[in-house]
Amino acid sequence: MVPDTSLHQRRRPLTAAELDTIPWLHLLVPAERERAQDDLKIADAGPGDYVCRIGRPVTYWFGVVDGLLKMSSDNAEGVTITFMGVPPGGWFGEGTALKREPYRYNIQALRKSRVAGLHVDTFHWLLDHSIGFNRFVMNQLNERLGQFIAGREIDRMTNPDIRVARSLAALLNPVLYPGVGEVLRITQQELAYLVGLSRQRVNEALTALAKQGSIRVEYGGLRVLNLQALRFPIFFNKLTDSPRKIALGS
């Protein structure tokens, strides 16, 4: 069995710069914030390292400071299903933390990452005391529901180009992942794992998206030029390729 070492060893407090990457800290009043900061820990995770594993008792609510994680599970036949990627600024596991149940998904680093953890007891304390924190969690759950629906949609799409575009749009959600700037750092291989396509096909899709002007492909990542075009590639193209005006009345 692969030990989920990295998070339990070499844990340390956060630097000021790392604290700045945590989106919900600014929503707390000083007393709450101090308590949260005192409890926050950070650890490095290498490629393949587990941040948490299915069945383990919940210990932390997690956030990505830097890097890229994936959420997955294995079915009875041993086939791994990847549900989502988690880029910088993303916090996850609140459902499990809320219920104090065992983790229901595996979270692994796709590449070298820094992961922050808030102890589940502190998570509950904030829920019991901080309105700002409650708003953050509620907003987070709401936004995640939107992603869930979008995910079902993506799964039913047959066109690989659109699947790649929509998967990218999900990773670029500014509410869930405020740490992602205009450049999303993700290799084509990592994206292939997340979308469930071959690297070569992802490369082809990215080239097509770049040709449309939605993104620019860069080494080890991509620059976002038009997020809306990623969300609705076909619709958007029709609009721009042949703009049509509808005569209303006069």
Added chain:
DNA sequence: GCATTAACAGCCG
């Protein structure tokens, strides 16, 4: 037909 695997050269950090 279309996507996947395999393999390669070239480039980047």
Added chain:
DNA sequence: CGGCTGTTAATGC
């Protein structure tokens, strides 16, 4: 040098 990218050829559903 190791990892990433872009491309081609062979293979499979």
